[in-house]
Amino acid sequence: MAAKKILVIGPAWVGDMVMAQTLFKILKQEQPEARIDVLAPSWSRALLERMPEVNSALTLPFAHGELNLKKRWQIGVELRQENYQQAIILPNSWKSALIPWVARIPIRTGWMRELRYGLLNDARYLNKEKLPLMIQRFIALAFPKNAVLPTQLPKPSLHVKNESIITTLTKFNLEKKLLNGGANFTTSEQPILALCPGAEFGPAKRWPANHYATIAQAKLNEGWQVWLFGSPKDQFVAAEIQQHVHNACVDLTGKTTLGEAVDLLSVANLVLSNDSGLMHIAAALERPLVVVYGSSSPRFTPPLNERVKILSLALACSPCFKRECPLGHLKCLTELTPNLVLQAIHDLMPT
16 A cells, blocks of 8 residues: 655744644654655755655745745645645645645645635634644644543754765864764854844844843853844844944854854754744754743743743733733833853853
C-alpha cells in the first residue's frame, strides 16, 4: 500500500511555522510512512529544511495578504498530478483553502473561518477554551473531529548541521571552535548573548531599545559577546542599541538570511527576545531563553522550551493584542525594567 501523501498549507508568520512542526511530528507519529509536503512562502524553506518530518517544501509565490486568484488556480491545477490524499490548511483565510480545492484533494481539513464552506469538506469548529494553545489547534487537525489530544504534545525542534554552522560563522568572521568534535559549539573565549529586539507584528511587542542596551552593557561588562539579530526592519532598533553601547555589539540585523540566523542562534549561550518569530526559533533550538511580553500573551503562543523565563507585567490593559499601544503609554513594556530581566537571567543561568 502506497504511503499517504499529505499537503499542508503552511502559516505566513515565522513563529507560526516553527510551531507547525508540532503538527508534522504528530502526523509522523500517527502515520510513520506518510509523505508530508508543505506549501508556504519562500522564506519558510530555511525552517522546513531543518524539520526532518517534512519531505518537500513547496513555494507559495505570494506577498503577505496577496490574493492573485489566477495564480492560485494555476498552482492548484498543477498539484492535481501529485495525488494528495489529504490537505491540512493551517491559515484561517479563504484564499489559503482555494488551492487544495482546485487541486481536487479529496480530504480538505481546516478550521471553519471566512466562509470556507465547500472549500473545506473536513471543517472543524474551534472551541478556544478547549484548545487555548496554537499548537493544540494545529495538532487537532491531525486527528478525527472531537478526538481527545495526547497528553504529551511534541515540541518544535529544529535540526542544524555542523557544516552549515561552520559556513555561517566563517561568512560573518565569528570565531568559534567545535567542542569535542560533536554537535555542540562553544566560544573560543566568550559566551554569547543573542538579542532579538524586533517584532514584525508591531511596536506594542517591542521592549524598548534602551532597556535592551542596558542588558547588553551588563553582559559586555561581564566579558560576553552580544549579537543582535533581526530583519532589515529592525536595523533602526539595533542602531539605537549600538549607540548606547558604543558599537560594542555584533550587529547582524538585516545581514543574515533566515537560515543563517538559525545557524547563529543555535550557538548562543543565552537569548533575550520579544515575542517574535526569532523567539520561537530560539526555543526550537533549545537555547536558554528569556522572553518579554507586552501586548501579546504566553497563554496562546508560549516559547516551547524547558529552559525559559517568561516576563510579563500582566497589567489590567494587557494583553490587548494590538500592533500599537491603544492608550499611548506602552507601560506593559516600558515598566518591565532591565533589573527584572537581569534577575531572570541570573535565575536561568546562575553563576
